[in-house]
Amino acid sequence: MNAPTTRTHRLRFPELGREIDANSDETIFHAARRNGLRIVGACGGRGTCGTCVVRVTEGRIDHVHSAPPERLETNVPTSDTGAPHGRRKWLRACQLRVRSDCVVEVAPRSLAPVVRADIDMADSGIDDALDPAVSVCDLSLPAATLADPLSDADRVARALRLPAVAIDLGAARALPGALRDSEENDTWTVRVHLRGNEVIRFSAPGSRTLGLAVDLGTTNVAAFLLDLETGQRIAGLGIENPQTAWGADLISRINHAIRSPQALGELRTAAVAAINGLAHDLCRDLGAGTQDIVDAAICGNTAMHHLLLGLPVRQLGRAPFVAASLKAMDLKARDLGLAFCPGAGVHLAPSVGGFVGGDHVTALLATEERWRTGGTSLVMDIGTNTEISLIHQGRIVSASCPSGPALEGGHISCGMRAADGAIERVGVNGRRLSIRTIGGEDAVGLCGSGVLDTLSAMRRLDILSARGRIAEGYEDVVDHEGVRAVRLAPGVHFSQHDVRAVQLAKAAIRAGTEMLLREQGITEQQIQRFIVAGAFGAYIDIASGIDIGLFPDLPVTRFEQVGNAAGLGVRRLLTSLAARRRATEIAAACKYIELSTRSDFQQCFLHHIAFPDPIPRRPA
Numbered sequence: 001m002n003a004p005t006t007r008t009h010r011l012r013f014p015e016l017g018r019e020i021d022a023n024s025d026e027t028i029f030h031a032a033r034r035n036g037l038r039i040v041g042a043c044g045g046r047g048t049c050g051t052c053v054v055r056v057t058e059g060r061i062d063h064v065h066s067a068p069p070e071r072l073e074t075n076v077p078t079s080d081t082g083a084p085h086g087r088r089k090w091l092r093a094c095q096l097r098v099r100s101d102c103v104v105e106v107a108p109r110s111l112a113p114v115v116r117a118d119i120d121m122a123d124s125g126i127d128d129a130l131d132p133a134v135s136v137c138d139l140s141l142p143a144a145t146l147a148d149p150l151s152d153a154d155r156v157a158r159a160l161r162l163p164a165v166a167i168d169l170g171a172a173r174a175l176p177g178a179l180r181d182s183e184e185n186d187t188w189t190v191r192v193h194l195r196g197n198e199v200i201r202f203s204a205p206g207s208r209t210l211g212l213a214v215d216l217g218t219t220n221v222a223a224f225l226l227d228l229e230t231g232q233r234i235a236g237l238g239i240e241n242p243q244t245a246w247g248a249d250l251i252s253r254i255n256h257a258i259r260s261p262q263a264l265g266e267l268r269t270a271a272v273a274a275i276n277g278l279a280h281d282l283c284r285d286l287g288a289g290t291q292d293i294v295d296a297a298i299c300g301n302t303a304m305h306h307l308l309l310g311l312p313v314r315q316l317g318r319a320p321f322v323a324a325s326l327k328a329m330d331l332k333a334r335d336l337g338l339a340f341c342p343g344a345g346v347h348l349a350p351s352v353g354g355f356v357g358g359d360h361v362t363a364l365l366a367t368e369e370r371w372r373t374g375g376t377s378l379v380m381d382i383g384t385n386t387e388i389s390l391i392h393q394g395r396i397v398s399a400s401c402p403s404g405p406a407l408e409g410g411h412i413s414c415g416m417r418a419a420d421g422a423i424e425r426v427g428v429n430g431r432r433l434s435i436r437t438i439g440g441e442d443a444v445g446l447c448g449s450g451v452l453d454t455l456s457a458m459r460r461l462d463i464l465s466a467r468g469r470i471a472e473g474y475e476d477v478v479d480h481e482g483v484r485a486v487r488l489a490p491g492v493h494f495s496q497h498d499v500r501a502v503q504l505a506k507a508a509i510r511a512g513t514e515m516l517l518r519e520q521g522i523t524e525q526q527i528q529r530f531i532v533a534g535a536f537g538a539y540i541d542i543a544s545g546i547d548i549g550l551f552p553d554l555p556v557t558r559f560e561q562v563g564n565a566a567g568l569g570v571r572r573l574l575t576s577l578a579a580r581r582r583a584t585e586i587a588a589a590c591k592y593i594e595l596s597t598r599s600d601f602q603q604c605f606l607h608h609i610a611f612p613d614p615i616p617r618r619p620a
Contacts, residue, residue, distance in 0.1 A: 009059075010101040013037065022098050027064060028054060029094035033245045039093055039106060040244065040416070051109075051248075051415065052093040059102030064095045109416035109445035128576040130231040133345065134195050134295045138205045141179070141188040152176055156192065156199065166198040170334070170342020178202040193294045193341075200343030201294055208292040210234075212279055212340070213571040215359060215564060216271060216300035216308060217241060218250060218384045219408060219417075220535060222567050223278035225286065228295065231575045235282050236567075238535075240417060242270040243307070248405035249384045250303045250355065254317035257307065264310060271308045272337045279340065293340040296333060297573040299349040299566055301357035301385055301400075302326070308336065309348075316355075319596060326351040328358075328584055347573055350584050353592030355400035360387035361587045362569025363533045364396075365579065367562060368586070375528035378513070381566065382407060382537050386509050389590060390516040392526075397519050398590040401512035406501040407550075408448040408536055413485075414492045416445030423488055424539065426453035433457050433476055435488055443489035449539045451502060454494050456544035458486060459615050466613035468499050503609045506550040511605040513552065515595055524552035533565040546616050549608060553616045 007024040011031065022031035029052045032039045040051045047064070090107060139159045142148065150158065152175050157165040167175070179188040182204065193201040193209065209229050215222040222238040246256045246267060257264040275298075279290050298308070302323050306313045311324040328350040333340040349358030363381055364371070371377035376392045386401040409415035409422070416422050420439035423446045427434045435450075437443050446454065458464035463474050463486060470477060470484045478487050485495035517524055530551070532542070542559045545551040551559070572579040595601045 009098045011098065012101075012103045013106060014103065015106060022102075024097060024099065026097065027094050028056075028061075028096045028098060028102075028104060029092075031098075032093065040109075047092055047095050051410065053090045053107040054093045054096070055090050055105040055107075056096065056098075057103045057105055060099040061096045061102065062099055064097060107444075108421065109414070109419075128231075128572055128579055130575055131577045132211065132228045132231075132295065132575050133347065133577060133580075134193055134200065134209065134211070134228055136191060136193050136209045136229060138189065138191050141190070143179075143183055143186045143188050152179055156190070156202075160192070160194075162197050164197055168198060168200045168343030171199050171201050174342070175202045178204070193343075195295070195343075195345055198343075200345070201341045208288050209294055210283070210288060210292045211574045212275075212282070212293050212296040213567070213574045214275055214278070214296065214298040215362075215567045215570055216275070216298055216304045217359065217535075217566075218301065218304065219244065219248070219405070221271075221274045221278065222535075222564060223275065223282060224567060224571050225279075225282040225293075226571060226574055228575065233571065234286060237278055237282055239274060239278065242274050243267055245270070248408075248410040249402075250301070251317060251402070253307065254303060254313045258314045258317065264307070264313070267307045268310045269337075271304070276337075276339050279338070290339050291341045293333075294344050295347075295574065296338065296340065296344065297347045297349070297570050299358040299362040299570040299573070301359055301387070302351045302353075302355050303357070303385075304359075305348060305351065305357060320594065321354045323351060323353070326353060326587070328580065328587075347580060349570060349573060350587040352398050352587050352590045354594055355385050355402075356387050356389075356398045356590070356592060359566040359570075360389065360398070361583050361590075362567075362573065363387075363565035364389060364569070364586050364590075365572060365583050366565040366569035367531050367533065368582075370529060370531055370560065370562075376522065376526050377529040377531060378516075378527050379531045379533060379565075380509075380513070380537070381533040382509065382540075383534055384408065384410070386512070388509075388512050388516060390513075390520055390527075392520045392522055395520065396586075396590045397516050397593055399512050399516055399593045399595050401508045401595065403505040403508050404501070406498075406505040407451060409446060409451060411501050412446060412451060412498045413495050414445045414488075415451070415498075416447055418447040418449075418535075418539070421445065422447035423450040423454075423492065425541075426450055426457045426488065428457050428460055431461065431475075433461070433486070433488060443492045445492060446488065446494065448536050449541065451494075451498075452540050452544040452548060452550065454486070454488065455499070455502060455611070456541070456547035458494075459547055459611055464499065464611070466611045468503050468609070468611060470496050470499065502548075503611075506548060507605050507608040510549055510551075510608040511601060512595055514604050514608075515593060515598055515601055518600070519593055524554065527552065527554060528558060530554060530559045531565075532559060532561045533563070535564055537561055538563040547612070549610075549612045553612070 012019045020035040182189045191203045191205045211226045211228045213224045224236040225234045329348040331346045333344040351357040371391045379389045384405045386403040389398040421441040421444035425436040480493045483495045485493040
């Protein structure tokens with residue numbers, strides 16, 4: 001028998017102004033990803049999260065594995081129920097294959113642009129001496145003559161008066177033109193950028209000396225453009241990490257990467273494209289070019305480092321979670337595919353162990369003045385991969401908790417990123433729930449801070465039991481597609497399944513905290529300073545976190561929300577060689593604790609799945 005012929009169909013996305021080709025043997029989600037079209041898919045297209053929802057308004061489709069349509073329906077706010085296609089259901093794009101040309105409508109919460117990808121940390125009070133890896137000087141050279149026929153490179157070396165000068169190949173290629181274009185009165189003038197004794201760039205005098213600091217997060221990528229001659233930050237920009245198309249969590253991406261070298265290449269290409277895109281946009285807004293970037297510093301968790309470098313990740317995705325390398329690295333930007341000046345370098349922050357990576361090291365670097373002088377301190381960066389360090393009597397113990405994306409809105413039935421229309425605050429008004437959205441827009445979904453508030457408010461109204469069961473008999477409690485749920489707004493629900501997802505995430509984080517306390521032999525009441533870092537941590541209500549048991553029941557005054565500490569730390573790596581040395585010292589000082597090897601972790605995890613009972617009292 002002949003194999004069935006693969007046909008190609010045309011998909012039109014009116015809201016995006018795009019048309020793409022889709023093969024009959026692939027899903028809408030995978031066709032969109034292949035064509036660079038953004039449809040959020042927290043599970044990477046496995047059909048388990050319900051975030052890649054679309055509605056096919058014209059054309060014929062069928063379902064992967066012949067799954068019943070009712071199993072695939074996902075509620076999405078809409079105001080066009082009376083339209084001719086109003087009977088069409090919102091379905092998961094990763095479960096749909098097309099059988100003709102189609103018109104596809106993407107759910108509003110999958111299209112909303114992220115508005116909280118770049119969060120600055122508050123002033124740390126640290127003032128590093130400006131000591132970047134790249135220095136700059138302007139040279140005036142006598143033009144070559146028959147009496148003085150030195151090579152261009154030797155002429156520069158003589159003027160620099162350094163014992164030994166190396167010239168990067170990319171810089172050497174630009175040198176003859178840079179010198180002769182500047183000739184005036186038998187004199188050549190040129191700006192020279194050096195890393196140590198290596199010349200990495202020749203340019204016209206007065207050209208910019210820019211550096212790029214990148215926080216390569218699992219969820220978001222934040223980049224900061226700095227003037228390396230002054231140390232001043234010029235601009236910053238954040239975007240959603242495009243690798244989320246292969247899953248919101250690290251394990252989904254690792255599982256994809258180990259399928260084939262091509263799959264690993266896809267993830268690496270996505271990370272490189274994100275950094276290049278940020279660099280381009282930041283430089284364009286400044287009226288500069290990416291060739292003016294002469295140095296870069298990048299931090300990320302261990303998996304992000306591996307995926308960016310194209311290192312194998314198979315051994316990182318299974319116990320004992322061994323990294324290919326944990327040391328800081330200094331590389332050429334061009335070797336990574338980064339479109340900076342030809343000789344530009346890249347410094348990658350050191351990691352600690354397991355999934356405690358360079359982003360946590362830079363967060364510790366940025367917050368050192370806080371935790372070093374504040375008695376017993378805990379530093380926590382909450383995300384899809386939550387890193388925690390406990391500092392007690394000069395000893396640092398660190399752990400990583402696989403908390404997943406639920407606390408950031410992933411794997412939540414109506415979850416979304418922090419974008420306009422996302423419910424960010426949920427409170428109690430009498431016996432009803434009240435909401436507030438980002439931008440004051442109509443609610444289209446629920447982001448991370450709203451997730452915590454929703455659970456806290458449900459507990460305070462007794463809608464949610466300590467074991468996590470949604471009660472009946474309340475006006476806001478409804479039956480949604482056969483599952484009990486709380487209605488937050490038209491078309492936006494928080495279901496029993498969502499409660500369970502958050503319980504697992506918060507239990508992992510709380511158990512990780514307790515394991516570090518046991519390792520140090522202290523109790524949670526001895527924590528004097530609880531530092532919550534990261535873009536997500538900057539917006540959550542600490543009291544809501546205490547209510548649901550994410551945080552220990554400590555006075556709110558002991559908590560400090562510092563924003564993107566990793567972003568500040570990586571900027572320090574860019575402007576100070578001393579900061580790079582200190583980051584290496586901090587990484588070496590951290591004792592990594594692998595939670596899965598502790599016999600008491602599972603019991604502790606199960607204990608913290610339940611919500612606190614009674615609910616912690618808030619001060620009047």
